[in-house]
Amino acid sequence: MTKQMKRPELLAPAGTLEKLKTAIHYGADAVYIGGDAYGLRSRAGNFSFEEMAEGVAFAHERGAKVYVAANMVTHENNEIGAGEFFRTIRDIGIDAIIVSDPALMQIAAMDAPGLEIHLSTQQSAVNYETLNFWQEAGLTRCVLGREVSMAEVAEIRQNTTVEIEAFIHGAMCIAYSGRCVLSNHMSNRDANRGGCSQSCRWKYGLFDLPTAGNRELVGKGEEDEDIDEAFSMSAVDLSMIEHIPDIVENGIDSLKIEGRMKSIHYVSTVVNVYRKAIDSYLEDPENYELQQDWVDELWKVAQRELATGFFYGAPTENEQLFGERRRLPRYKFVGQVLAYDPETQMATIQQRNKFKVGDTVEFYGPGMRHHMETIEEIWDEVGENIDAAPHAMQVITMKVSQPVKPQDMIRKSLERTRRKAVQK
Numbered sequence: 138m139t140k141q142m143k144r145p146e147l148l149a150p151a152g153t154l155e156k157l158k159t160a161i162h163y164g165a166d167a168v169y170i171g172g173d174a175y176g177l178r179s180r181a182g183n184f185s186f187e188e189m190a191e192g193v194a195f196a197h198e199r200g201a202k203v204y205v206a207a208n209m210v211t212h213e214n215n216e217i218g219a220g221e222f223f224r225t226i227r228d229i230g231i232d233a234i235i236v237s238d239p240a241l242m243q244i245a246a247m248d249a250p251g252l253e254i255h256l257s258t259q260q261s262a263v264n265y266e267t268l269n270f271w272q273e274a275g276l277t278r279c280v281l282g283r284e285v286s287m288a289e290v291a292e293i294r295q296n297t298t299v300e301i302e303a304f305i306h307g308a309m310c311i312a313y314s315g316r317c318v319l320s321n322h323m324s325n326r327d328a329n330r331g332g333c334s335q336s337c338r339w340k341y342g343l344f345d346l347p348t349a350g351n352r353e354l355v356g357k358g359e360e361d362e363d364i365d366e367a368f369s370m371s372a373v374d375l376s377m378i379e380h381i382p383d384i385v386e387n388g389i390d391s392l393k394i395e396g397r398m399k400s401i402h403y404v405s406t407v408v409n410v411y412r413k414a415i416d417s418y419l420e421d422p423e424n425y426e427l428q429q430d431w432v433d434e435l436w437k438v439a440q441r442e443l444a445t446g447f448f449y450g451a452p453t454e455n456e457q458l459f460g461e462r463r464r465l466p467r468y469k470f471v472g473q474v475l476a477y478d479p480e481t482q483m484a485t486i487q488q489r490n491k492f493k494v495g496d497t498v499e500f501y502g503p504g505m506r507h508h509m510e511t512i513e514e515i516w517d518e519v520g521e522n523i524d525a526a527p528h529a530m531q532v533i534t535m536k537v538s539q540p541v542k543p544q545d546m547i548r549k550s551l552e553r554t555r556r557k558a559v560q561k
């Protein structure tokens with residue numbers, strides 16, 4: 138099998154304009170956002186047309202692209218206004234839309250010619266015939282279903298010329314690529330129209346229903362049999378940081394990070410790590426080695442344990458969160474650097490969470506620059522010496538021992554416990 142070594146795109150989520158700028162600043166080649174309509178993240182802080190225009194200008198100036206997710210399942214009348222919406226975002230300069238419903242694809246093709254269409258993961262494309270079908274229908278890229286294995290990726294790549302996009306990091310659905318009505322049932326919020334309430338991750342009690350049919354089926358007595366421990370049906374998160382060579386060699390064109398609802402702390406950290414890993418591999422594939430530093434960095438923003446999803450075989454019970462979660466390292470995002478004066482070594486910082494004199498914090502920036510700092514003194518905006526920065530978005534200054542740059546981030550460890558890796 139011929140291996141391919143094309144530079145893949147690193148594609149990051151951007152729920153807001155601030156996240157879009159952060160993702161690109163930290164090295165994303167492209168971002169995906171949501172508009173006010175037709176997306177699957179009705180609660181993700183979607184973009185107005187004005188914000189899209191500003192985001193597109195920012196991205197294009199830096200050689201990055203912006204895609205708009207319009208991947209809802211459209212019931213009758215949901216599609217009203219879609220043609221105008223697609224025309225408007227095409228004219229704004231959006232590089233492509235991500236769509237799963239053929240109705241919206243047809244509307245986009247007819248009403249907004251020239252606007253590229255990518256197939257959403259919601260269509261569960263996991264074989265090359267399917268990808269070829271969508272390519273013939275005029276689509277330029279297909280996002281694979283998360284259920285595809287690396288061996289299947291290799292086969293798909295050999296048999297199609299359409300661009301392939303695959304998730305490499307972030308939350309997994311317990312259902313088949315999001316085809317789930319659990320949220321609809323539990324909270325009356327439609328997961329396929331942007332309302333998923335993550336019901337699979339709630340805590341459930343397990344008990345044996347005392348129905349005649351059930352008793353017969355499981356051979357239990359009349360009494361309910363409660364099981365003490367609460368359980369959820371949540372899957373652990375995906376992380377492919379340990380398999381960058383496999384991803385690149387198998388010709389995936391776009392490496393997608395999940396999470397339009399995630400914070401700038403999360404987006405900057407995850408993009409930073411994958412940017413570094415991809416660039417290191419492409420620079421010198423022969424001598425490439427995974428750095429423990431990159432893995433540790435991802436764990437600092439991990440919300441669940443990390444595993445490789447379906448890429449190397451079906452997930453086992455170790456990749457499901459049925460019971461209590463194992464402890465993860467916890468970090469708090471405390472601020473962002475606004476400016477730095479190299480002469481005085483003073484950094485101007487915007488507070489995002491409370492920090493105080495005496496705290497040890499970590500500064501980090503693009504290129505995986507990071508250093509630790511113990512805060513000795515801080516000053517407020519009028520130059521008053523203060524003990525703590527308790528107010529949201531408060532601007533303070535402090536002396537730092539190493540140079541920092543605008544948009545560097547500051548985090549603080551909340552505990553000393555170390556991660557426990559998923560047992561394989």
Ligand code: SF4
Binds near residue numbers: 311312315317334336
């Ligand atoms: S409830 Fe869980 S499985 Fe269902 S769509 Fe939401 S995240 Fe996916």
